[in-house]
Structures are given as C-alpha cells and as structure tokens.
Amino acid sequence: MNFSSKLLENAVEEFSKLPGVGKKTALRLVLHLLKNSSAEVHQFSNSLTTLKDNIKYCQKCHNISDNNVCEICLSPKRDSTIICVVEDTRDVMAIENTHQYQGLYHVLNGLISPMDGIGPADLTIESLLERIKSGEIQEIIFALSATMEGDTTIFYLHKKLKDFNIKISTIARGIAFGGEIEYADEITLGRSIATRVPYENTLMK
Amino acid sequence: MNFSSKLLENAVEEFSKLPGVGKKTALRLVLHLLKNSSAEVHQFSNSLTTLKDNIKYCQKCHNISDNNVCEICLSPKRDSTIICVVEDTRDVMAIENTHQYQGLYHVLNGLISPMDGIGPADLTIESLLERIKSGEIQEIIFALSATMEGDTTIFYLHKKLKDFNIKISTIARGIAFGGEIEYADEITLGRSIATRVPYENTLMK
Numbered sequence: 001m002n003f004s005s006k007l008l009e010n011a012v013e014e015f016s017k018l019p020g021v022g023k024k025t026a027l028r029l030v031l032h033l034l035k036n037s038s039a040e041v042h043q044f045s046n047s048l049t050t051l052k053d054n055i056k057y058c059q060k061c062h063n064i065s066d067n068n069v070c071e072i073c074l075s076p077k078r079d080s081t082i083i084c085v086v087e088d089t090r091d092v093m094a095i096e097n098t099h100q101y102q103g104l105y106h107v108l109n110g111l112i113s114p115m116d117g118i119g120p121a122d123l124t125i126e127s128l129l130e131r132i133k134s135g136e137i138q139e140i141i142f143a144l145s146a147t148m149e150g151d152t153t154i155f156y157l158h159k160k161l162k163d164f165n166i167k168i169s170t171i172a173r174g175i176a177f178g179g180e181i182e183y184a185d186e187i188t189l190g191r192s193i194a195t196r197v198p199y200e201n202t203l204m205k
Numbered sequence: 206m207n208f209s210s211k212l213l214e215n216a217v218e219e220f221s222k223l224p225g226v227g228k229k230t231a232l233r234l235v236l237h238l239l240k241n242s243s244a245e246v247h248q249f250s251n252s253l254t255t256l257k258d259n260i261k262y263c264q265k266c267h268n269i270s271d272n273n274v275c276e277i278c279l280s281p282k283r284d285s286t287i288i289c290v291v292e293d294t295r296d297v298m299a300i301e302n303t304h305q306y307q308g309l310y311h312v313l314n315g316l317i318s319p320m321d322g323i324g325p326a327d328l329t330i331e332s333l334l335e336r337i338k339s340g341e342i343q344e345i346i347f348a349l350s351a352t353m354e355g356d357t358t359i360f361y362l363h364k365k366l367k368d369f370n371i372k373i374s375t376i377a378r379g380i381a382f383g384g385e386i387e388y389a390d391e392i393t394l395g396r397s398i399a400t401r402v403p404y405e406n407t408l409m410k
Binding site: 003004006010011013014018019020027029030033041042043044046047048049051052053063065088097 | 206207208209210211212213215216218219220222223224225226230232233234235236237238239243246247248249250251252253254255256257258259260263268269270271275276277293294295297298301302
C-alpha cells in the first residue's frame, strides 16, 4: 500500500495486528475513527489504556475485575462449594448469561497446548488446587472447549484432582438444542449415542 | 452481556462503535490487546491519537498528508495538467498502486448523497473549481464509484465544469479483466456492449 501519510501508516500498522484484521480493514477502521471528533478519538484510546493500566484479576478466581476480589466471588448468594473451571472471561460471561449456574468460577487463562508452548505452569492450576485444599469445595465442573487442548487440560486436571474427595463433572456434550440430526457431525452424533441419558434426566427440574 | 469489569465494558463499548464490529468481536479484540504488554497497548493507543492530533489535509488536493502540501502535489514528476477526482484517500491509494496514472488528484471527501444529508457544499468542490480556474488544468478524470451517489456527483460536477475549456472523462466501466461474461450482471454487460470500443484502442500503448 502507498500511504500518503506516515502517521496514517503507523495507525493502520497497529490496527492490522488485531486478530482477523488485515491491512484493508485496518485502513477502513482508522479512516472511520478519523472522521470522529478529537474528543471521541481520545475517548476511544483512553478506554483502552485505562483498562490496561487499571485492570485487576480476581485473587480467588482470576476473572477480570475492577477490584481485588470479583463480585461473583464476593456474592453471598453464590454457592461456594462448586467451582466451574473455564478458559477465559468470555466463558464466564457466556455461562452467566444462561442464568443456570449459581456457583463460583475458576479462570485458567488459557488451555494446555504444547503446540503453542503453553504448559500447566502457564495456567492458574496451582491456585485452583489451593482453593480445593482449603476444604470447602465439593464439586468441580469442567466447562472447557471440546477441542484437543480442552480435552488435554481436563485430562491433566483430572489426574491432579482425583485424590481429593470431590465430585468432578464436565458440561454435557451432544446435539445442540434446535440442531438437526441430519446435519450433526459424525463424532458428535456418535458420542451423543454412546453417552445417551435416561429420559427423566433430560427434564428441567 | 454481563461484564465482570466496568473498565472492560467501556473498552468493548468503544470498539463496538467501529464499522462491522459487534459486541462479541469487540470483546475478542479488547481481550487480545489486553494480552499485550502495557507498552504495546500504549503504542496502539498513541498511534491513533497522534494521527488524529497531527493529521493534515493537503491544501491543494485534500488528500491525507503529514505536511501542508502532499508529496504527489509537490512532485515535479507528476503531470500537473490532469486531475483525477476521487472520493477519498483509499481511492488515491488504489490508483497509485496501479502505477498507470501520473497526474494529480482531487479528493472530494465524500459523494453527494441526499439520503445521508451530504450536499455539494460538504465536499471540496469549490476548491476543485478554483484549481481549474487557475488555468493550468487541461483534463479532469472522474474516478468515482459506479453507484447512484457516484453518478449524481459526476452529473453535478459535469454541469459545473462544462463551461471550462477542458477535457472531461470518466474511468472505463465494463467487464473486469478475468471476468467471465456468463457471470457478469445484466446492467454491466448491457452497458459494455452499448459503450463498446474499437479493438485498436484496447491495446496498451
């Protein structure tokens, strides 16, 4: 690209580092922002630097938080005997949106992935073990992606946790609600038959 | 969305104002940036505010520039008797990439669009007329999108320019190179037959 301005080129360069944003999209975004007032552009920039400079991670569950301990961990309404183990803050938000879960969370900040050089030590696993050792926890639910990395992480954690006297479960996998059998992939369909559940159990309590 | 952090929510809010970026994508982008070092995040933010605070528009052609007059307008190698009229800086970049044009540009900063409340006074049309009145210009090339807004703008400008003793042309429209007749839309194909050109004229000089 032939940029008429070095400043424009710099900004486009920075934006094109974002995931899924190429040079052309970056240029479109930057030119869009340029049309805004100076105050709006500064507000956009500040929202990001303020976040980066002031962001905290909950000391208990490691979720992104404005305080040292997050609202979920502090809430007396939550069941503090159950911990749902998730990959990142997006998964916490997705599960919170279902309004089906009243326990606490533990954010791993990633999944074990030897290909990407991410090992158990890079995750918040030690901190999870300490929470369990404190004694109050009765159940751990794994809500990790159904990928190789997710399965590897569950396998690793299960080995670490099996000596504790706690219930360990994973979220149910199978055909999505509204999903048509015809279009389901073979692995999901095959597994959903192998792990079939008694009809009574599928009724919402 | 249930954000665990007000700061995170603010940043996502700002990013989701970008064109084509919804809340989910905004969250993905912000979390990606959060993984970078503080220095990198500040560099990202600064690239944008520095651009906004220091950006200049060329006094002659209105293209984005780091100086009062852009490099193209200053270059002695360019043919200063031809002006190519374009919508914005992206079109200048696209035409420059072809290496087929050696004249100057004039950036309108938009197209006439009554639907969006953009009239002739919102564009740099007065400035274009002044450049033509200065006498040096011999040809104006319209390189505007083949949309209703583009055609309206050409129609308006043509009325303003027809009394000057200058050549007025538009870029050729027709079947794209590599394009198959079978898949061309009816209007393009119909027009390309109506505006057919002598074979000799299609050979590159």
